[in-house]
Amino acid sequence: MRTIRLVSALRVFLSLLLVQSPWQSSPAVVDAAGGGTWEVVVENAGIASMHTAVTHYGNVVLLDRTNIGPSQLPLPKGVCRNNLLDRVSTHDCTAHSAVYTPGTNNIRPLFIFTDTWCSSGQFRADGTLVQTGGDADGNSKIRTFSPCSSSGSCNWVETKTPLQLGRWYATNQQLPDGTEIVVGGRSAFTVEFVPADGRGQYNLPLLTATNDAQNDNYYPFVHLLPNNLLYIFANRDSILYNWQTHTTVSNFPTIPGEPRNYPSAGSSVMLPLTASSGWTYAEILICGGSQFGAYLNPSRQLPASQTCGRILPLATNPAWVMENMPIRRNMGDMILLPTRQVLIINGAENGSQGWGFATNAVLNPVLYNPGFAAGTRFQTLTATTIPRVYHSTANLLADGRILVAGSNTHQFYTFTQPFPTELRIEAFSPPYLSVGARPAIATAPAALGYNKGFTVKVTFAGVLNGVIELNLLSAPFVTHSYAQGQRLLQLAVSAPGKVSGGKYTIKSTSPPSATIAPASYYMLFAVANGIPSVAAWVHIS
Structure with missing residues (x-):
């Protein structure tokens, strides 16, 4: 047994050596004694943002589900949504999407027709936001939003071309050919492309293999690697996928610990790609999640995962290297910062995703320094006072702050404790914004x-x-x-x-x-x- 362990450890060590690490020069880290600061920038946005994206105009698209009844943000006078397929309100004169402008903190309502509940999206080359799928009448929809300045009147457009398969809880990734691949979704074990350009659907065996009783393979993690292959992770397993030949190139070891995808809700980033490595070094980081059974038995409120795993998918013998976070967390958002650090923010210490399925909200963000030695990478930052659990978001703004929005742990807008529908928007300023002169x-x-x-x-x-x-x-x-x-x-x-x-x-x-x-x-x-x-x-x- 000792020999087997030594050989395994040696393989992990060699796999790390075979790919040159760019982390020998770690990002400079500022004194974080204050741990960052919080500010409520909007007291009532009118909607709880389930999906959030920053446009190249610097303003921010906020998007909730439409099949939820009235929001608190009215549409312009005389504009109403009359949708006989809506399950809650067939005549609705409130908005379910908006544009937020940092600085002025202005909110402009947007009109969207079909249901965007648990949908997916990505910006294409010209800066247009392409938004796909959802629930009910929105299940096969493709929508676009061409951004404009905050004084403009741009709005959502529902295209006439549908998805080839209805997709709920899917993931989008922009590809080098200018199209987007749409991966998975509820009972959707295929991939397709938008625009299709003559391509159909293609089976993805990973999604079938990871479809356990808890369905921990929704919103799979998808990363475009520097060799033009995709790293796709679902539940606890992952593959290298050739999106041009529609084939699985290789399978990776199962990550230790808990399931990581919806409804277990870990998060993932590809650590920075660097010119110093010749753009060839790629490393995936996955943190958090929920125990199997947390979603099936929400009354138990099982403790969330406390682990992160890193893997080099392009190494000769890829293997997971595990470490512990200072706080257990599911539903955490992982955001790459301009300093090449990773911010982990939002989430809960118990339960899983789902209506009221989580407790013990995590109020402290955590800063992760990839280039530091194991055991020294995490730093706990200043806590917010606002719980952000199910259906919350976090996005990097051009000014270096993190915009934090949403959280609706109920099926409809409900303003009762302990986790009311959250209409406030916050901005978190990481420690680097409070220490001296900025370039x-x-x-x-x-x-x-x-x-x-x-x-x-x-x-x-x-x-x-x-x-x-x-x-x-x-x-x-x-x-x-x-x-x-x-x-x-x-x-x-x-x-x-x-x-x-x-x-x-x-x-x-x-x-x-x-x-x-x-x-x-x-x-x-x-x-x-x-x-x-x-x-x-x-x-x-």
């Missing part, structure tokens, strides 16, 4: 092709230690504890040339291909001494 981007290109040299001018009043990082972050579609399409790219940078008065010129090169950076709008952050600038939006295509 500022003076000039940056608005658009870039692939593998193109470019220059960014940055001002920074502090004493610079090392280089100024340039990091690109995508704008994901966040729902049910998973940020679909989330991606961070650390670019190569020259030693900053200083002009005078804290002005720096940094030379860099854009990502090499759409496999590394699918065409879309990205937030470009300059990071000096572990402190990020306000982002400039850059269109990569």
